[in-house]
Every structure is written in structure tokens, then in C-alpha cells.
Amino acid sequence: MWRWLWTRVVRAAAGPRSACSRRGCSNSSSTSSSAPAAGATIFALSSGQGRCGVAVIRASGPASGHALRSLTAARDLPPARRASLRLLSDPSSGEPLDRALVLWFPGPHSFTGEDCVEFHVHGGPAVVSGVLQALGSVPGLRPAEAGEFTRRAFAHGKLDLTEVEGLADLIHAETEAQRRQALRQLDGELGQLCHGWAETLTKALAHVEAYIDFGEDDNLEEDVLSEAHKDVRALEAALDAHLRDARRGQRLRSGAHVVVAGPPNAGKSSLVNLLSQKPVSIVSPEPGTTRDVLETPVDLAGFPALLSDTAGLRDGVGPVEQEGVRRAQESRHFLASVVGPRCSLSPGERQQRLLLVLNKADLLPGAGQDPEPRLPPHLLLSCLTGAGLDDLLEALRTELAALCGDPAAGPPLLTRARHLHHLRACRDALAHFRPARDLALAAEALRVARGHLTRLTGGGGTDELLELIFRDFCVGK
Structure with missing residues (x-):
């Protein structure tokens, strides 16, 4: 019996049996253009x-x-x-x-x-x-x-397709976190995870098909079908855990959005210049100097980020400044707020992740003196002297790690929309497995789910998909 079941597993691993193949009809396929030209x-x-x-x-x-x-x-x-x-x-x-x-x-x-x-x-x-x-x-x-x-x-x-993507990300990596994530994917962690899931579905499919063909055979173990259900439930839980990562891997690959907002003359432009280490914004004692959203890509504590300098949050004195304030309010996704020593922030102003930074600490009468103990947790900073910058960078690193994931620990991250698509499609197909009263439909749900895992690592990929992935490589790679 187990020799027969192993044969079934190998046959299932070779590819899903289509309705056409079961009827014995022919179904030829063309060779993929991904193969190199012969003799070239x-x-x-x-x-x-x-x-x-x-x-x-x-x-x-x-x-x-x-x-x-x-x-x-x-x-x-x-x-x-x-x-x-x-x-x-x-x-x-x-x-x-x-x-x-x-x-x-x-x-x-x-x-x-x-x-x-x-x-x-x-x-x-x-x-x-x-x-x-x-x-x-x-x-x-x-x-x-x-x-x-x-x-x-x-x-x-x-290389499988996830390793190819990891190699492309490694070539384009600009921060330490991106390098670590790309290297893990190039080492095959995501591909190996998907291959393991595909083997689980292959085994479950073999059990279901064995029950279909030999359900009344005395030599078939009674718990064959229950083992398949158990494996599928465990796989569903694993897929759910990866799909709940809130696109952290994609943020790590493309960068999080960090917006600096606060009242006029709080030092927002000075902070942007300090973090980006270049003169991105004009610094002036005149209120309302920044009237638009100025953006620059930066490396923040090893994580990629798009840093935005915004207009001062106040009732603008003119239509241009009012438009700048409106854009600043719309830009507050991941918010690093710069507030002057005499300003306060009400709890209702919190939007998503917030760091409250009190700039101009060099103007305080005593070193380390807290100007507003009633404020929420905050950081003291002096853009003039650089005091408090290390604490701010560490706080940013903690927040960005929560948004983008820690590439040095935990399971491999999903870095592309393609990964999310195939895992969601796999999970959706498995949702039809347990309710299926017809075991043939249950087996088909397993085949569809396994097909998405195979395509994620490059099996059965279309030429259009491969062209899209390989076009990001330079000549010579």
C-alpha cells in the first residue's frame, strides 16, 4: 500500500492531472522562451x-x-x-x-x-x-x-524565481536592511518555504486521490483523509501568518514614508537636512518658508525611507501657504512630528505611528530639563548642536523595524505584490477544500493551490512575467 502511495505522491509532484490528460487526449505545449538559444x-x-x-x-x-x-x-x-x-x-x-x-x-x-x-x-x-x-x-x-x-x-x-528577485534586490540595495533581506531571499529562504508548502499539498493530494480510487479497499488506512485535512489546516494557518505581515516586506524593499510635520519655525526643515545629510530644504527664521511637500529618499538607521518636509501646521496667511498646510495634513502617514518647546500636541492629533520630537533643546535653561512634563512620550533634540540625534535615530529604527520587519530575524518577508497574489490565491483555493463534499472537487482545490505555490518560485511562469522581472537587470548580469 505505501509503495503505491509513494508512486502516487511522485506522480502528483510531477504536475496536476488535467481533465484532458485523464481522458487520454493529447495536450502539447510549446517550449518557454526563457531557455537560452541553442549554441549561443x-x-x-x-x-x-x-x-x-x-x-x-x-x-x-x-x-x-x-x-x-x-x-x-x-x-x-x-x-x-x-x-x-x-x-x-x-x-x-x-x-x-x-x-x-x-x-x-x-x-x-x-x-x-x-x-x-x-x-x-x-x-x-x-x-x-x-x-x-x-x-x-x-x-x-x-x-x-x-x-x-x-x-x-x-x-x-x-536559481528559482524568488532567488532571481533576491539577486535583483541585492544589486539595487541601498541600505543595510535591504541588503540583509535581499541576501536572505537570494539564499533561497522564501523559495524553500514555498517548496515545503508545495510538498505538503502534494502529499495531501496523494492521500485524497488514494481515497477516491481505493476508499473501499480494506488495505487503505482509515485515517488517510483525516491526515490530509490536518496538513491542510496547518498550511492555512501558516499562510495566514505570512499574509498578516501588512506588506512589511514591500515597504522594506521600496521604503517607508516618514513625514516631518509641526508648527512653523519648529525646525522641521533643519531636521530634514540633518537626517538626509544634505541641504534639501531652505532654512529661514521667516515663518511659512516651506509651502509644499519636499521629498527626498534617505537611509534612516539602516532602513529605506522617503522623508517629507511639509508646511507649518497653522492657519495659512495666504492661499499658497493654505494649500501647503492642506498637503502636509494629507501626507501624514508615518509621522515624525517636530514641536517647539512651548507647543503641545493633543491626543486627537495622533495619526498612525507618531514620534513626538521637541526641537531647540539648546534653548532650555538647564541640561536635560523637561519643558512640558504633561506631554505624551517625546524626545528632546537640538538640530543646531546635534544633541539627541542618536536617540532619535534609535527611535526611528524601532518604528521602521515595526513597519518594515526585521530582515535579520523571523520568517522570510514577502517583498513583491506577486508573492502576495500567489499566496492569497493559494489560501483562497484551500478555503474550498474542506467544504467540498465531492472529493474530486477537493482534489482540484489542492491542485490549484499547489499551482500557485509552483508559479511563485517560477514553475509555469509566463514569458511576460519573466520579461518583467529580468528587465530590471543590467547588461552583464
Whole structure:
């Protein structure tokens, strides 16, 4: 019995049985364009443009070894995965191009899964241009398109789609928190989690189909169906926990909105300039200098944020300032409020997450003296001297970690709308499993749910989706 059930599990893991396949009809499918073109070898500069100490030029494909021999005039390839010093020459004219380190990565033990070679040359524009032209003259080689190296790694199973997205996020990471989150996703944590969930559904589907085919067989254990229900309930709870993260992963990837608001001349523009470490806003003793919402991306205590300077909250003296105050009130999503030493804040003004900051602490008569003990919890700050800035940054870090999640702890975060879509669709499909009186419908609900988990990691993805993901990569990656 268990040998038969294991066969059922393997068959279910291979893909859902459509109604067409059960009837024995044919249903051919075309090959995905995500696979690399047969025989094509690509090359590109993989490091940054401009003058640099070392530039990395990469080639991938079946003619990579031939390209390496052509530029080094060597019969034998260097030892695999070892840096070797070689003189590079133009294969057509024999003119020396550079003395460089070369690395040979025979497939499938390479980034793309194909034969690969890297040329670590001096980073002058003339050297890079000469080596690229020399590679272009080798038969069978062509310049790579944007993201083509990573796309080949995906096509050869070296990366799943969540790891590809993690690699893209790592390349674009600008803060410590973004780097940590992207590295966890590139390491496969989200993909492994989804693969584990898919295996749970595969096992449950095998049990349900076993009950459909052999429900009256004495050799079938009575608790086969109850085990499937138990596994599905546990998976539903796990999905609910991840869907309740309030889009924290997407905020971590794109940045939280931090709005600085308060009365005129409280030091809002000074605080924005202090946090962004550049003169974003005009600072003037004249009230009402800021009449619009000025926004700048910043790194706040390791988290990405869009920092907004707003008009002073008061009854504007003119229509322009009144419009600025209206925009400031509409912008208060995650609010860092700057209040002067003699101003107060009523509890009704709290909107979402609030940090109450009392600026101009340098004007207080005594060090550490609290000007308004009746106020809600607050921070003292002097934008003039910088006193209290470390406490403010730590408070911002705590608030932003609550909004964006801690990338160093807990389960992997969902960083894209695509992740949320497939997990919600999986959860919705499982909602039809338990109420289904017909076991065939229950099995179909499991197949649909598992299909969404498979598509999340890249199985069965459409060409349009892959183009959308890979277009964010630069040439050479």
C-alpha cells in the first residue's frame, strides 16, 4: 500500500492531472522562451562602467572555452575555478591587449550552469573596449542582453524565481536592511518555504486521490483523509501568518514614508537636512518658508525611507501657504512630528505611528530639563548642536523595524505584490477544500493551490512575467 502511495505522491509532484490528460487526449505545449538559444555564447562587461582598477568581462555558453583559447593563444584551458595570469591578445591581429587574470568555470558548476569564463582586466576604457571587440570577433559569440546571464541561470535551474528577485534586490540595495533581506531571499529562504508548502499539498493530494480510487479497499488506512485535512489546516494557518505581515516586506524593499510635520519655525526643515545629510530644504527664521511637500529618499538607521518636509501646521496667511498646510495634513502617514518647546500636541492629533520630537533643546535653561512634563512620550533634540540625534535615530529604527520587519530575524518577508497574489490565491483555493463534499472537487482545490505555490518560485511562469522581472537587470548580469 505505501509503495503505491509513494508512486502516487511522485506522480502528483510531477504536475496536476488535467481533465484532458485523464481522458487520454493529447495536450502539447510549446517550449518557454526563457531557455537560452541553442549554441549561443554571450559576453558582456559585468562590472561598472568608467575608469576603475579592475573590470570583469564575462562570457557564457558552449564557445566560452574557445574564446578563452583565442584570446590567450593557449592550447589548454587553465585549471577550473583558479585565477591564472595570461596575456590577452587580439585573435585577428595578434596585438597585445592586456595582462589579466582569467577564470574558467566549466558547466554545470558555474553561475549560469553553462561553460563560463571571466577576464579580470585593467579597468581603463581602452582596455575594456579592446577586449570586448576581440570577443566580438570570435565566431559564435554575441553581446549579452540585459539580465541574460541571470536568465540562463534560472533556465538551467541554478536559481528559482524568488532567488532571481533576491539577486535583483541585492544589486539595487541601498541600505543595510535591504541588503540583509535581499541576501536572505537570494539564499533561497522564501523559495524553500514555498517548496515545503508545495510538498505538503502534494502529499495531501496523494492521500485524497488514494481515497477516491481505493476508499473501499480494506488495505487503505482509515485515517488517510483525516491526515490530509490536518496538513491542510496547518498550511492555512501558516499562510495566514505570512499574509498578516501588512506588506512589511514591500515597504522594506521600496521604503517607508516618514513625514516631518509641526508648527512653523519648529525646525522641521533643519531636521530634514540633518537626517538626509544634505541641504534639501531652505532654512529661514521667516515663518511659512516651506509651502509644499519636499521629498527626498534617505537611509534612516539602516532602513529605506522617503522623508517629507511639509508646511507649518497653522492657519495659512495666504492661499499658497493654505494649500501647503492642506498637503502636509494629507501626507501624514508615518509621522515624525517636530514641536517647539512651548507647543503641545493633543491626543486627537495622533495619526498612525507618531514620534513626538521637541526641537531647540539648546534653548532650555538647564541640561536635560523637561519643558512640558504633561506631554505624551517625546524626545528632546537640538538640530543646531546635534544633541539627541542618536536617540532619535534609535527611535526611528524601532518604528521602521515595526513597519518594515526585521530582515535579520523571523520568517522570510514577502517583498513583491506577486508573492502576495500567489499566496492569497493559494489560501483562497484551500478555503474550498474542506467544504467540498465531492472529493474530486477537493482534489482540484489542492491542485490549484499547489499551482500557485509552483508559479511563485517560477514553475509555469509566463514569458511576460519573466520579461518583467529580468528587465530590471543590467547588461552583464
